Amino acid sequence: MKKNILLFILLLPIPAQSIVLADETASIKLNSLGYLPQAIKKATVTTEATVFQIINSQTGLEVFQGKLSEPVYQKDVDQKVWIADFSQVTQPGKYTLQIKGVGKSYEFTIGSDVYxxxxxxxxxxxxxxxxxxxxxxxxxxxxxxxxxxxxxxxxxxxxxxxxxxxxxxxxxxxxxxxxxxxxxxxxxxxxxxxxxxxxxxxxxxxxxxxxxxxxxxxxxxxxxxxxxxxxxxxxxxxxxxxxxxxxxxxxxxxxxxxxxxxxxxxxxxxxxxxxxxxxxxxxxxxxxxxxxxxxxxxxxxxxxxxxxxxxxxxxxxxxxxxxxxxxxxxxxxxxxxxxxxxxxxxxxxxxxxxxxxxxxxxxxxxxxxxxxxxxxxxxxxxxxxxxxxxxxxxxxxxxxxxxxxxxxxxxxxxxxxxxxxxxxxxxxxxxxxxxxxxxxxxxxxxxxxxxxxxxxxxxxxxxxxxxxxxxxxxxxxxxTGLGVNPPMYPHDRRSAADDIEAPWPGYLVGGGHTATDWVDKQAxxxxxxxxxxxxxxxxxxxxxxx
Missing domain, CATH: 1.50.10.10 (Glycosyltransferase)
Structure with missing residues (x-):
């Protein structure tokens, strides 16, 4: 699975210092499905920064700039994080969240039927x-x-x-x-x-x-x-x-x-x-x-x-x-x-x-x-x-x-x-x-x-x-099959026994026994x-x- 994770990272223009060492994922984490226009919209950032921008993917223009929160340390994940709140962005469309010197998120959608x-x-x-x-x-x-x-x-x-x-x-x-x-x-x-x-x-x-x-x-x-x-x-x-x-x-x-x-x-x-x-x-x-x-x-x-x-x-x-x-x-x-x-x-x-x-x-x-x-x-x-x-x-x-x-x-x-x-x-x-x-x-x-x-x-x-x-x-x-970098190896007999690399779609996996020990392994x-x-x-x- 590590190869798949590294491939995911390489596709994003995020420098090495912004990668969380524990799991090697991008430092900007948000709902990969999208957001309703009037909903609260937040991202969790695990690299130190002060300002973020929301960029319209179609025009490339900045539509919102905001300040990240003060850092908060959480013990179970052993991380210091900053919160980006972009609830003021309500216009339907496709966007990315960018932080200078850190990188940008994957593309997300704001719309009335994102779910x-x-x-x-x-x-x-x-x-x-x-x-x-x-x-x-x-x-x-x-x-x-x-x-x-x-x-x-x-x-x-x-x-x-x-x-x-x-x-x-x-x-x-x-x-x-x-x-x-x-x-x-x-x-x-x-x-x-x-x-x-x-x-x-x-x-x-x-x-x-x-x-x-x-x-x-x-x-x-x-x-x-x-x-x-x-x-x-x-x-x-x-x-x-x-x-x-x-x-x-x-x-x-x-x-x-x-x-x-x-x-x-x-x-x-x-x-x-x-x-x-x-x-x-x-x-x-x-x-x-x-x-x-x-x-x-x-x-x-x-x-x-x-x-x-x-x-x-x-x-x-x-x-x-x-x-x-x-x-x-x-x-x-x-x-x-x-x-x-x-x-x-x-x-x-x-x-x-x-x-x-x-x-x-x-x-x-x-x-x-x-x-x-x-x-x-x-x-x-x-x-x-x-x-x-x-x-x-x-x-x-x-x-x-x-x-x-x-x-x-x-x-x-x-x-x-x-x-x-x-x-x-x-x-x-x-x-x-x-x-x-x-x-x-x-x-x-x-x-x-x-x-x-x-x-x-x-x-x-x-x-x-x-x-x-x-x-x-x-x-x-x-x-499985939904969102960014979803599970590829669920414990599912069909997904293991067929000849298709991607697992059967739409299934929620159980999750870790601690905040940091989930692994995407079939066994x-x-x-x-x-x-x-x-x-x-x-x-x-x-x-x-x-």
């Missing part, structure tokens, strides 16, 4: 993850395709029916591997359904150029339906309401194309967290699909009701045990999943029983709005649905308490982003999949913005986009894998910028 194309590419990435059908796309001169795969999903040996098979085809591959996991589908579908709920007026008319597998629905919902169609098959077919934790082979497949993965794949035993997540997903699906397909929506609600009744009658946690499996565990307790299930059932049906269940669970929470959350701690999903609901009957004191907690959390995210030299609201925390969490924090901010509109919340969402697309320590996009699954839950956060953040 539309990246949104489409990132959302189409879900289509390219589809299991059970051939998929293809043309992108930047390359043709990517897979054939229909895993058409024998899945075997029922682990749910009491040895050597029997029933239909488990469809859905999305989970990550860089080809497994399908109910728990991780939960947080993924929730964030995507939130995107529809919060930005549906913008999303409904966007073409994703996908097969019309649910004619009459907007493309965005058609893609989500591909996953709910599969998840309906994860419910046991004995009427009990139990839901399989995952559908995978016993061990991870090698680096092959999905159609070449021929090992038997099994429905695993049920778990209470997976069952609760299934309830919530299907209750949400019932709401959002109803205007387009009332029969299908009722099917989803009926399935949710059966599984919710099972959970009410079986209150003990049923943990999933890996046993013979070594594929993704996604093992978690179920208190947060049950809370989310009750929230979505109440929002969809108005059931007083669900509301009582929900409020009793919210009252037990110590943290009503978590900043750092993912599939293993999804209380936020239930709390956010409760806070935004227009249904009557809520406890007014609890509602006020929840609202205040959400606003307090969002304000803290704003403060952290403003204090971080790369505008990262997850300031100081790095771990497996942290880029996905950064994207997902856009949900916290938008929920707060709905409850109490504040431009600082939406500006911080744009900061999240900027960080993921280049305003970071590396000066690189974290999304490093803990830093450079892709995953549906991280991708959903990226899609949501970009939807907020449309």
């Amino acid at each position: 539309k194309s990246p949104f489409v590419t990132s959302m189409r990435a879900f289509y390219l993850w589809r299991c059970g059908m051939a998929v293809h796309t043309d992108y930047k001169g390359n043709h990517y395709e897979t054939k229909a795969c895993h058409l024998e999903d899945g075997w029922m040996d682990y749910i009491g029916k040895p050597n029997e098979r029933r239909d488990g085809t469809g859905g999305w591959h989970d990550a860089g591997d080809f497994g399908k996991y109910t728990v991780n589908a939960g947080v993924t579908m929730a964030v995507l359904f939130y995107a529809w709920d919060h930005f549906g007026n913008k999303l409904k008319n966007i073409s994703l150029d996908i097969p019309q597998t649910a004619p009459g629905m907007p493309d965005f919902l058609q893609e989500l339906k591909w996953e709910t169609d599969f998840l309906l098959k994860m419910q046991y077919n004995d009427g009990s309401g139990r839901v399989s934790h995952k559908l995978t082979r016993k061990g991870f497949e090698g680096f092959v194309m999905p159609q070449d993965d021929k090992e038997k794949r099994y429905f695993t035993e049920w778990g209470s967290a997976a069952t609760a997540d299934f309830v919530a997903i299907m209750a949400m699906a019932a709401r959002y699909f109803k205007p387009y397909d009332a029969v299908y929506a009722q099917k989803c609600l009926d399935a949710a009701t059966v599984s919710y009744n099972f959970l009410l009658a079986n209150t003990a946690t049923k943990n999933f045990v890996q046993g013979d499996f070594s594929t993704g565990g996604y093992q978690t307790g179920d208190a947060d999943d049950r809370l989310w299930a009750s929230a979505e059932m109440w929002e969809t049906t108005g059931s007083s029983r669900s509301l009582i269940d929900l409020e009793s669970r919210i009252e037990k929470l110590r943290n009503l709005a978590q900043e750092n959350w993912d599939w293993g701690n999804i209380d936020n999903l239930g709390v956010f649905t409760y806070a935004l609901s227009k249904r009557e009957g809520k406890n007014p004191q609890l509602q006020a308490k929840v609202k205040q907690a959400i606003l307090t959390s969002a304000n803290l995210l704003v403060e952290k982003a403003q204090a971080d030299v790369y505008a990262r609201p997850l300031a100081g925390l790095y771990f497996w999949g942290c880029n996905g969490t950064v994207g997902r924090q856009a949900v916290n901010l938008q929920v707060a913005n709905i409850l109490s509109p504040n431009k600082k919340y939406t500006e911080t969402i744009l900061d999240i986009i900027a960080h993921l697309f280049g305003r970071n320590y590396y000066g690189r996009s974290y999304v 490093d699954y803990s830093r450079n894998e892709i995953a549906i839950n991280w991708q959903a956060g990226l899609v949501y953040a970009l939807a907020g910028g449309l």
